[in-house]
Amino acid sequence: QSALTQPRSVSGSPGQSVTISCTGTSSDVGGYNHVSWYQQHPGKAPKLMIYDVSKRPSGVPDRFSGSKSGNTASLTVAGLQAEDEADYYCCSYAGRDTFGVFGTGTKVTVL
Amino acid sequence: EVQLLESGGGLVQPGGSLRLSCAASGFTFGDCAMNWVRQAPGKGLEWVSTISSSGGSTYYADSVKGRFTISRDNSKNTLYLQMNSLGAEDTAIYYCAKSPVSSSIATFDYWGQGSLATVSS
Numbered sequence: 765q766s767a768l769t770q771p772r773s774v775s776g777s778p779g780q781s782v783t784i785s786c787t788g789t790s791s792d793v794g795g796y797n798h799v800s801w802y803q804q805h806p807g808k809a810p811k812l813m814i815y816d817v818s819k820r821p822s823g824v825p826d827r828f829s830g831s832k833s834g835n836t837a838s839l840t841v842a843g844l845q846a847e848d849e850a851d852y853y854c855c856s857y858a859g860r861d862t863f864g865v866f867g868t869g870t871k872v873t874v875l
Numbered sequence: 876e877v878q879l880l881e882s883g884g885g886l887v888q889p890g891g892s893l894r895l896s897c898a899a900s901g902f903t904f905g906d907c908a909m910n911w912v913r914q915a916p917g918k919g920l921e922w923v924s925t926i927s928s929s930g931g932s933t934y935y936a937d938s939v940k941g942r943f944t945i946s947r948d949n950s951k952n953t954l955y956l957q958m959n960s961l962g963a964e965d966t967a968i969y970y971c972a973k974s975p976v977s978s979s980i981a982t983f984d985y986w987g988q989g990s991l992a993t994v995s996s
Contacts, residue, residue, distance in 0.1 A: 765937065767919070798980045802920070809970060809986040810912075810920065816979050853920050857981035863934040864910075864922035864981040 768793065768854055768867035775873040776844045784870045786837040786854035792865055794835035798857035801830060801839045805850045813852075814839060841872065849874045877901040879971045879987035886993045891961050893992055897954040897971030902985075905929075905949040908974040910983055911956050913967035922981070923969070924956065938964075961994045968992075 769787040776782040786793065786801075793799055799817045802810035812821055814830035817837060827842045837856070841848055854867035883895040897909070911923040924945040925934045933945050944957040954971055969990050972983035 796980070798982065800979075800982045802983070804920075809988055810983070811986070812982070812984045815975075815982040815984070819979075821984060855920075855922070855981060855983075860934070862937075863925055864936075866912075866920045866922060869919040 765792075765858060765862045765865050768856060768865055770852075770854060770867040770870045772868075773871045773873065775875055777875045778844055778846065780844050781840060781842045782844060782872060783841075784839045784852055784854075784872070786839070786856075786867045788835050788837075788856055788858075788865070790835060792835075792856040792858040792862075793832065793837050793854075795859070796857045797832070799830070799832060799837040800855045801828075802853045802855065803848075803850045804853065810853065844874050846874050848872060877973070877985040879973065879985060881969065881971050881987045881990035884969065884990035884992045886995065887961055888996050889962055889994055891994070892957070892959045893961065895956040895958070895969055895971075895990055895992070897956075897987060899952045899954065899971075899973065902973065903976075904947075904952040906976050909945075909947060909954045910972045910974060911945060911954075912970045912972055912983065912986075913965075914970070914989075915964075915967045918967075921967075925974075925981075926954070958992070961992075963994050966992065966994045 801814040804810040971987040
């Protein structure tokens with residue numbers, strides 16, 4: 765199972781919005797509504813930001829939103845803040861044999 | 876407060892074995908599927924293995940199938956990962972992660988701080 769494809773990096777100024785794409789296939793992203801997104805700061809454990817494509821866990825700011833179209837899922841961060849600078853990973857369910865597959869990761873830089 | 880505390884990592888020679896443990900607290904352990912996710916130094920996240928809440932179903936990444944075994948002891952609130960025939964490619968931080976009780980699959984809502992396993996001669 766190949767990793768899902770994410771852009772290596774995206775950047776934006778404070779207050780702007782950035783969108784991270786996560787491209788898979790009909791066997792993973794396109795086949796199930798079980799896409800999640802994780803934020804990871806350097807030296808820290810990942811943190812769940814979005815699950816089931818667009819649901820936000822309690823405590824996650826509503827600046828973070830998720831969506832999906834076909835085989836591509838997206839995470840949008842609106843109103844960028846300095847603390848949003850981190851690595852972001854998508855993950856998708858990929859069926860009983862493969863189960864889970866992560867994306868390649870995207871570094872978000874706040875200019 | 877949910878807490879996941881991994882232990883058992885360390886330095887092992889190629890071909891050797893390690894057993895990781897993850898002590899869980901702050902939630903009903905027996906209600907949740909549990910997972911191992913790893914991250915090689917400077918690299919991205921890789922899903923390794925998942926076990927159902929009862930322990931009756933297990934799932935493995937192709938890269939570890941036949942070498943790693945996930946298990947759990949619900950009476951001790953502890954998750955395990957037995958790693959055999961280790962190679963340099965297994966060097967990574969191994970994170971224990973819980974899944975939510977909901978029907979969401981392959982979702983990891985809480986993570987431990989990780990345990991570093993280094994395979995080197």
